[in-house]
Amino acid sequence: MADHTLISPGDPAAAVTAPRRQGTATPVCAPAARLWPDFLTGQEKSPVRVLLIDDDEYMRRVIAQELLSDLRIQLEGQADSIREGRKLLATHAFDVLMVDLRLSDGMGFELIAEARRCHGNAEIIVISALEDDAHVLRAFELGATGYLLKNAWLQSFADAVLHVVNGGAVITPRLARRLLHRLNHQPREQQLTDGASPPRDTTLTPRESQVLRHVASGCVSAEIGAKLGITGQTVNVHIKSIYKKLQVHSRAQAVNLAVHTGLI
Known part of the structure; x- marks a missing residue:
């Protein structure tokens, strides 16, 4: 008969003993917080403000419950x-728009375009x-x-919110894999000419160049801010300005x- 030990979710010192096979007794520790x-960005005293728009009542309730359970997020x-x-x-006022x-x-x-036009510093996640x-x-x-698929496993809506406000991007893994496959099978010349080129006289300010170099090194907004002595929010303002000047929509495209x- 399998031997199980139950633990309280709030007991960090507790451990769970996995079902024992004959001749073995390997304990499995509860994951650390x-x-x-x-x-x-995203603290209990200053949570990320989110708007959620979805006409699927069941899915909207599922996402809302997950967001409401995270004290770093405030569903506005x-x-x-x-x-x-x-x-x-x-x-x-909001920091992240989640929209079907x-x-x-x-x-x-329509809402993505309006949010980008009227709330340029907000992040947008499609569900x-x-x-x-x-x-x-x-x-x-x-x-x-x-871009998150509703029927995908192994994804967290709360984590997605926290990723984008800290300078990251989120995409359901199977979508990412398919897009990478598409990119890998696209001729190199086409990859370089597909995007719109910025005007020839485009220049970045010294601060924008600094920010973009740190982005190229893989730093998130908060890390860049700490290095430059500015806030993560100010970093995001510079990044939005870079997007507009270079006529791009992502950090990878900008770099x-x-x-x-x-330019760098």
Whole structure:
């Protein structure tokens, strides 16, 4: 008969004994709580503000419950349509917009474009059942920094929020793998010419160049801020300015273009 020991979730010193096979008795320790440095965006005293727009009531409730269970995140409002979503965008301050693409009264692309136009420093995560390349790439072209599939395993909506506000990007792994496959099978010449080139007289300020070099080194916004003596939010402002000047929508695009044009 299997021998199990139950533990309380709040007891960090407890351990779980796995079912024993004959002749073995290997204990499995409860996973340690993850550390969350105080220099990262998203703290209990200053949580990340999120708007959630999805017309799938069940999915919206699942996501909302996960966000509400994380004290580093504050769910500011929910909506189930483009019409109600526009009201949220107009009346709430927010750091992250989580939006479905297929809403009852239209496509979520409209809200992505409006959020990017009116709330330039906000991050946008798409949550959708649509996984074809056209919808995914269009969302990123409009300025989304995340794309999560509703039916995917091994992903956390709360972690996704915290990733994007700290300078990262999130994408369901099977989508990422497919896009990488597409990129790997695209001719090199086409990769370099597909994106819009910035104007020839484009220049970056000394501070923007510093920020972009740190981005190229793999640093997140909070780390860049600590190195330069500015806040992570100020770093994100510089990054948005770089995006606009270079006519790109992601850090990877900015670094790639800046390297090939000699800006850094």
